[in-house]
Amino acid sequence: MLFNRNHSFFKRLIQQRTLAFMCIPFVLWAFVFKYLPLWGWTMAFQNYKPAKSFSEQQWAGLKHFRILFEDSTFYRVLRNTLVMSGIQLVFGFVTAITLALLLNELKNIIFKRVVQTVSYLPHFISWVVASSIVLTVLSPDGIVNVLLTKLHLLDKPVLWMGKGSYFWGILGATQVWKDVGWNTIIYLAAITSIDPSQYEAAEIDGASRFQRMLNITLPGLKPVIIILLIMNMGNILESGFEAQYLLGNGMNIDFSENLDIFVLKYGLGMGNFSLGTAAGIFKTLVSFIFLFSANSIAKKMGESRLF
């Protein structure tokens, strides 16, 4: 039986040898760029010194993982990372899908284009510029404070960036502002693939605009939404780096410092590459777990999935 299967495998391989041949460069590419770098993980188990060769490195066992897990800062940083990615994930999805649905209902093409262009333009500004804009807008004499005091919603200007508890909200809003238009594009593309006859049929049956949105467009988007959700679950510990780094300061450090900044400070910053790698491995493992569980949940629910 086994032999038989093997036999048919080889037979098929020979039959499709041209295809197999064409795969080789890409398999090589994946191996060289995706698998070989895993070798660097050995650093996490050494007291790594950059100038020395591999054989000269001193092995340290799990020391760096222990340092990581014993540090109270690590847990605060981990919490911040999870919360910030959570906010980003939920906010990002909800706003992008809503905007896509609304844009899809627009019949005035010019207006639609303008809205789309304006909403995705911030995506092309670098975070350095974007953070400067945010800092200026939220400064004590920035537009937000001026507006709120003029409307008598505030007695005196608030130091938005100086209050840790505001940070997550500010960051979430900033990320939405920056990326909502860009994220919408994929949904708009998916909407165009929905069969227009469904809408016509629904219209004849007397479905309102809202009902059409709810019963045709949204289910049509479902596969895309789920695939994107699964892929984003894998990045749950990637809450971004630039935004937090550029907007963070001493006063909101308790809420703004995330895993990447921690690694930067205690790993790269202090030349402790081993600690940085250890944190990186931890991140990969967590992402792995998230990715697989999201995928298997999707499978159980009988939905489209990544693999």
Add this chain to the structure above:
Amino acid sequence: MLKNKLLTTSLVLILAAALGGCGGGNSNTAPDTSAQSTNAGGNEDAPAVTYKYFSFGAPKKQVLGSETTIGKELQNQTGVDWNIEYLVGDGDTKAGVMIASGDYPDIIDSSGQMAKLMDAGAFIPLDDLIEQYGPNIKRVYGPYFDKFRQQDGKLYFFPYGANIGYVSEPNFQTGFYIQRSVLKEFNYPKIKTLDEYFDLLKQYKEKHPQVGGQETIGFATLAGEQGSFFTLQNPANHLAGYPNDGSTIVDMKTHEAKLVGGSDYQKRWIKKLNEANAEGLVDPESFTMNRDQYLAKLTSGRVLGYFSYSWQVGDATNNLKKAGNDDMRYVALPIVFDKEIKDQYIDPPGFVNNYGVGITVKAKDPVRIIQYFDNLLKEENQILVQWGIKDQSYAVDANGRFTYANDAQRQLHEDPEQSMKFGFDYFNYSWPRYGNNSVLQDGNAYGPGNQPEVASYGYTDGDKKLLEAYGVKTFSELFNDPDERPWSPAWSIALEQGSPEQMFITKADDLQRKHLPAMVLDTPANFDKNWGDYMAQFDKLDKKTYEDFITKKVQERVAGKW
């Protein structure tokens, strides 16, 4: 069918070749150029080459050395040109990435990243090269070799402070800056203590609540941006009458180093800021804004006082000077806690040995680079990088003194754009060089800024009036002369990467970044409680290891062991 097969196979081959080619590309080109330049050696008609120079120092525009007047002249002499690049973003990250990838430029100006680069073995030892090709290097750096020899007894880089002779600076470098209109308003009062300083700001603010339609800001500082927090930490040692020794204060007699963080000095300084904040004098944005916003504020004329080092605010200072309104400009004053304290704002003559420029292991032709360095250290070229070209950017008077003959010459040095174009910005620092306070063979000051004739030439009418009001000839006369501190500066003591000392100072700085601003902005009634909370956390850290380490290093330096 056969045709098809041939086609696909060849397609695959082409793909594979393309992939292979990409990988090999980089490594192929490197040896080529090196072969070319090794032939050249160092003789005058060697083929032109361009090397890469990377600086971790203050960011400037990327440039090709030969695009500047000075760089062009040096290229004519040596055939070597430089692609000069500056750090964009965070130095720690850039250095980490550089090390991790092993992708170094030919030479690096390390700025604060020296420990990391040394640890990674980024630089080549220079002893043999200097021995063979460096008569001028030996002349300039020879007396200082022992101060920057590394643990293995070798030299790896050139620090920038090898003074030849000594002349002091006529202009202030740091202090509590105050807007000149404030001094003018109160008829140039003599103020010395921190209380008097804030009192003056308060009185002025009450009289002039608005400047140009916007609210007047009493006092600001740059303590929000990553890597600038020392601007809030360092005033405590200056106010107590000590120079900038980094995070410690060193006792003059026992040479013991004590941490400033958590000390009574820090408490007094932060408490004063807290009180001033309650009176609406402190700009709360001091703790959140970035450098661009800070400089914009300083040039807006709204800020009455600030604390910074002159190199942090160079752009703002130059632009204010260019704008020509003397009342809007600032002057630094030697403010201290109490009247009887002797200020020490002016750095004592010292030798900064923990940063400099070195040749990396990736340099294609170290010999040619060291020859370039040696040529650069000839006195005529040192004059070129500081003073420029005679009768073009400076003049020599009947007594042989260097000076500026007219405003055009001064502008070449002072106007940011012209100075960049001429190359002063790129070549007068961050290269092997004489120390700032050096004296040339003919008695002229090495740096134009230190030449009294030039200093007084550059003074505007407002400057002169101010100096006259205080009865001094130069700004530095407002300050006390520095006392001798043979270990100076203590901030140049290198901490080992990943050592307990480095761990401590990283944690301590984080703690201060979090607590000090919050303490300043809270109501004064809560101050003692907040300070208690802060100290409770501070005491958990291993302060003693750090202090002992710095003390040991200071004492070694005093004993002549650097």
